[in-house]
Amino acid sequence: MSGKKVCVVGPSKKFLSGISYYTIRLSNALAARYGVSVVCFRNLLPKFLFPGHKHVGQDLSNLSFEKNVAVFDGMDWNNPLTWYRAYKFLMKEKPDAILLQWWTSSAAHMHLIICLINLRLRAKIILEFHEVVDPFEESILPIRMYSRVMGRLLIRRANGFVTHSDSDKKLLAEKYRMSAEQIQVIPHGLYDQYKAVDRAAARNSLGLGSDTVIMSFGLIRPYKGIPNLIRAFNELPADIADRSKLLLVGEIWEDRESVVQAMDECQYKDRIMLLDRYVSDDEVAQYFSAADIVVLPYLRASQSGVAHIAMTFGKPIIVSKVGGLQESLADYAGTYFIEPGDISAIKAAIIRVLEDKPGPFEPPKRGWEEIVEKYATLIE
Incomplete structure (x- = not known):
């Protein structure tokens, strides 16, 4: 097990989404190799503005963090007191690398707060893009402009970048005028936590x-x-x-x-x-x-x-x-x-x-252990 410490930053299960699941699976997989902590974004925006507001806060997922993963749950979009608590948590954990999950610009100011906290930590910042372009955000001019400005600010503060495909790598490089060599493609791990029933x-x-x-x-x-x-x-x-x-x-x-x-x-x-x-x-x-x-x-x-x-x-x-x-x-x-x-x-x-009448088919070899090996090249 490496002596390095990693902090994963992503959404909590309160505003449950695919990125919530990803944050948990990635954190648990990394914990087999590193000391892992997690900062969860808890309240992301006013509940009534969230299209899926009906399920906000419901206990819908059985997935949870491993016991050896330290979790701060969490940071709220409008509560500076929770930002200070996140600061105290990070100062205690002292990660060597911070993995920021980007999927929407509505959480961008919280990402920037993490980057400001990192001025004291001086950890490596790795920015992982699940969505380079959100179709809803792109359709509204003020939100599109805000997303691009915040994206540029974050990119300037990051040391490494991750996408899940070459097509997103190309899109990210074009949108932010980056060198494609800065961007690492790491495949998305399989969601194999569900077991087939009769x-x-x-x-x-x-x-x-x-x-x-x-x-x-x-x-x-x-x-x-x-x-x-x-x-x-x-x-x-x-x-x-x-x-x-x-x-x-x-x-x-x-x-x-x-x-x-x-x-x-x-x-x-x-x-x-x-x-x-x-x-x-x-x-x-x-x-x-x-x-x-x-x-x-x-x-x-x-x-x-x-x-x-x-x-x-x-x-x-x-x-x-x-x-x-x-x-x-x-x-x-x-x-x-x-x-x-x-x-x-x-x-x-x-x-x-x-x-x-095909199948069943064998899933591809894309376990989370292999995903961690690819992250190691960026973390270490």
């Missing part, structure tokens, strides 16, 4: 019967392309649609009207099941065990935590050729790539999977 039992508990289950999973936002999946389902031959169910599992964050309209216009709308809420960890294994096909018809994406769950369950995955998804799923035998926004391609891929 398929028949899962289907019975969800009321799915013996139908073929075509599933989309995860938060529903415009860039996820869910209306296109519904339209593709509408175009399936009757003999396939009549023995299939389209299962849409995920809280609708934006553009509910487009999703509802596509469902209303679908000739097989009685075969569509929409679960409009955030799914707890206790339920995840049931849905993935019950599904026959996972469809991710994204219009754009950096990465997808859903894809990393689906691979551990060995499911065939129909996914758009966008962003880092092309790289993260390229070595998975169960991948069926489609062009983004192509409804006919989604339909054809569904039919092809049903004809092939």
Whole structure:
């Protein structure tokens, strides 16, 4: 075990998201090699402004930090007293490296506060980008300008940079006029904390019967392309649609009207099941065990935590050729790539999977131990 100490900075489970899970998995994996501490961002913004405000603060995840990981939970966006407590925590832990998780500019001022604290610590700052460009932030001029200004300020204070794909590496270098040589590509680890359950039992508990289950999973936002999946389902031959169910599992964050309209216009709308809420960890294994096909018809994406769950369950995955998804799923035998926004391609891929009757597939070798080895080159 190395004598170096590492602090991971990311969101807590209060505003639960994929980055919350990532922060926990990365911290626990690093703890096998380093002394690890964590600073959690607890309150990220006024609750009513958060699209998923209904699930804020709910106990939805079974994942937790290992006992040997020191955790400060946490820093609030509007409470200087919590910033001071974070300062005291970091002064006590004295990390040699600080890993900052960047996914939204709404937490950027807290990142900068950590950097100011680091003027005393003089630890190495590693900035990890989960989203180089947030589609919502890019669509609003003041937020877009704020995001870029804060991003530049953070980049000037960092010693190393991480993305999860070469496409994001290129995008990051272009957006901030950086040298690509400064940026390390480290693949996203698999979310293998979920264990498969009996398929028949899962289907019975969800009321799915013996139908073929075509599933989309995860938060529903415009860039996820869910209306296109519904339209593709509408175009399936009757003999396939009549023995299939389209299962849409995920809280609708934006553009509910487009999703509802596509469902209303679908000739097989009685075969569509929409679960409009955030799914707890206790339920995840049931849905993935019950599904026959996972469809991710994204219009754009950096990465997808859903894809990393689906691979551990060995499911065939129909996914758009966008962003880092092309790289993260390229070595998975169960991948069926489609062009983004192509409804006919989604339909054809569904039919092809049903004809092939493939799987289950072996997930790629992308364990968290291998991820830590790559981080070691930056930390040490």
